[in-house]
Amino acid sequence: MAIIHRTNVGEEDNLEELSELCRTAGYNVVYRVKQERPPHPEYNIGPGKVEELAKAVRELGIEKVVFENELKPIQEYNLAKKLGVQVITRTQLILEIFTLHASSIEARLQIKLAELKYELPRAKEKVRLAKKGEQPGFHGLGAYEADVYYDEIHRRIVYINKKLEAIKKHMDLIRVERKKLGLPIISLAGYTNAGKSTLFNLLTFEDVEVNSQLFTTLTPTTRIVRLDGKPVFLSDTVGFINNLPTLLIEAFYATLREIALSDLILLMVDASEPLQIVEKKLETSLDTLSSIGAGGVPILLVFNKIDLTDLDEIEKKIKRLNLPYEYVAISAKTGWNIKSLEEKVSRMLKGFIRVKATIPFNSTSMKMIKEIYNKSKVINIEYDDSCVKVDVETTIELAERIRKLSEGGEFRVG
Ligand SMILES: Nc1nc2c(ncn2[C@@H]2O[C@H](COP(=O)(O)OP(=O)(O)OP(=O)(O)O)[C@@H](O)[C@H]2O)c(=O)[nH]1
Ligand SMILES: [Mg+2]
Incomplete structure (x- = not known):
């Protein structure tokens, strides 16, 4: 491969x-x-460079060439003709990886x-x-009429959109059910x-795939987990990358x-990389968050590794x-400083009140005591002959029901 x-x-x-x-x-x-x-109209790179590249392709037996830049169809065609091998772009490469990992x-x-x-x-x-x-990458297309090929792609887009709509409805239902729990x-x-799945596994005792390759996680996983004793939903999801093709953001x-609908974002960064890279990756992540409408969600920066x-x-x-x-430094691999992370998260969560x-x-x-155990951080619960004394950090909704049940007895917040 040449890049x-x-x-x-x-x-x-x-x-x-x-x-x-x-x-x-x-x-x-x-x-x-x-x-x-500047971009050359015919090849994107200059014709001299194309000649050098063609020589390397022949001599090194290169089977594919990847451009970081986007290419116009005419440039892709001219390059494939000159080089005799398929020419793809970064976007297409990322699509290949996504296909492998889906x-x-x-x-x-x-x-x-x-x-x-x-x-x-x-x-x-x-x-x-x-x-x-026909050139490599254009095989079979010559047999089509341009309009027929275009219409066929369009028809498939409509069909897939419909299928995704059904999945989205299902996900909305799951989200409503989750909301009802009030966590x-x-x-x-x-x-x-950055280590998102590694941290997810550490906190949830799950076994989602962790790998040094890029884009290991594509499908989100959500679990209930206790952080500093407080039960929360924790979601692991697809990672970001610089110049994440807009189409992928749209499709995903x-x-x-x-992420945009969550109460808190743990924004993870591989802190072992050089400062410039850390900075660039953070910037990309923050931009991506704002482009998906998550700009208003509180963020805890997690410096990992x-x-x-x-x-x-x-x-x-x-x-x-x-x-x-706010930030915290951890190692998701060794578990170092995870307690600090939990305490920070706990302090940042607005959803719990002490009652x-x-x-x-x-x-x-x-019945309610059972629910209280499930949905709260229990500080103390004491049984008397005729009553139960509870001291908990719990969800606002449950606090309100506890208030009603206390029937004018002791009820204090804070
Ligand atoms: N040394 C070290 N390696 C880590 C740490 N956390 C994660 N890793 C490694 O980093 C690589 C990526 O970890 P993942 O958890 O798969 O990363 P991710 O953010 O989920 O990645 P994607 O799903 O591809 O977006 C793996 O090889 C992990 O073993 C850490 O704290 N220290
Ligand atoms: Mg992952």
């Missing part, structure tokens, strides 16, 4: 991340090209939708080009590979929307970043 990035003047190249994406997709990168120049019907539909939406604006031009002589919802968010909107570096180093980085968020009350000892209150 190419044409950068604008002064722009840094993104070949390191592109090669990581290639590795995740199962390719071996043997040739890298960076060229600083484990649910929903994720598969979301990816298909993104693929079709990528193809739609290119469809007519690609058919027209394929009729001039806060916490979402893990952040750049791909229903999945990402969960502390085991790979020392605490002084991290403190320095955090100071330099100077961000207006001290005395309720009568009868069958109704016995």
